Amino acid sequence: MKNGNKKHISKAAWLPLVGKWVFLGIMIIFTLYPVIYTVLGSLKTNAELTQGGGFFPETWHFENYYRAFVQADFTRYTLNSIVVSVSVTLLAVVTCSLSGFILARREFAGKKVLLALYLSMMFVSLGSVTLYPIYELLRALKLNKSIFALIVALTGGQATNVFLVMGFTKGIPKELDEAAIIDGCSLYGVYSRVVLPLSKPILAVVALFSFRNAWNDYITSMIMTISMPKLQTLTVAVVQLKYSVNAAAEWHIMLAGASIAIIPILIVYLFANKQFIAGLTAGAVKG
Missing domain, CATH: 1.10.3720.10 (MetI-like)
Incomplete structure (x- = not known):
């Protein structure tokens, strides 16, 4: 019973930690995505942007x-x-x-x-x-x-x-x-x-x-x-x-x-x- 309680407590302790990191990860993605998209989009052609090309530029147009x-x-x-x-x-x-x-x-x-x-x-x-x-x-x-x-x-x-x-x-x-x-x-x-x-x-x-x-x-x-x-x-x-x-x-x-x-x-x-x-x-x- 003691070992079972320890495992149960260990799993219970991990759940809030995992939830916190998942939430922070989602917030980071939503925060950084517009900035990254802007920088990568600035290196694409206009046709590539308007026609919905890939996330990364096919050719880097500095x-x-x-x-x-x-x-x-x-x-x-x-x-x-x-x-x-x-x-x-x-x-x-x-x-x-x-x-x-x-x-x-x-x-x-x-x-x-x-x-x-x-x-x-x-x-x-x-x-x-x-x-x-x-x-x-x-x-x-x-x-x-x-x-x-x-x-x-x-x-x-x-x-x-x-x-x-x-x-x-x-x-x-x-x-x-x-x-x-x-x-x-x-x-x-x-x-x-x-x-x-x-x-x-x-x-x-x-x-x-x-x-x-x-x-x-x-x-x-x-x-x-x-x-x-x-x-x-x-x-x-x-x-x-x-x-x-x-x-x-x-x-x-x-x-x-x-x-x-x-x-x-x-x-x-x-x-x-x-x-x-x-x-x-x-x-x-x-x-």
Whole structure:
């Protein structure tokens, strides 16, 4: 009976483990398959793609990438995307860290109303409805003819990031603030010398979220640069590759452009994965 119980317990212990690995394997397949298909599709001919050829290319056509750069001037659009994404990331980190610090540490009139408005914006998705008012506002301020308009438009809507920073800041002992004030620090000194250095993990999360959203954005970037094609970002330029000068859909060129567009964001996640997980976990626990 004892041996039978041991075997039964051993099998019972293996079932959850096997189920977990099967579930993880399925999730990995669903996550990686689109990326792998995009890269392999970018090395096929258009006929091979449209006629449903094999998973792997019959012949590897690396010239598709050259054609993508030549037809879409990817050097310019890549530079535009880098400028926009880096600028949005820096602005988001600065504004979210300041907002989160003030909301976590200071009491002022209308704070509860402001927090309620922030919370409502997290659960209500206005989407493209806000694009026209934003564009009209930037046009009234004479900012719609520069790339700065796109940067400002993409920097807004940081309610989630503000709450992440606020939750993390609440987990930092207030005694550190009081000690800094006794030593002669002002409110800005407490922020810059005490809270900001300790908030690096959550700020890394904010930076990653902001960079990803700015780099992958299509609708806002298209609307803000519709009258200025030279200021288009890489994501918008990829869609323009869908049609050639002959108005025929060239999916192999479009997939080549898409492959180029996803490389930077994959590199960012590859090198910042540990900081992302650590910061997100810390923000969740301390919030």
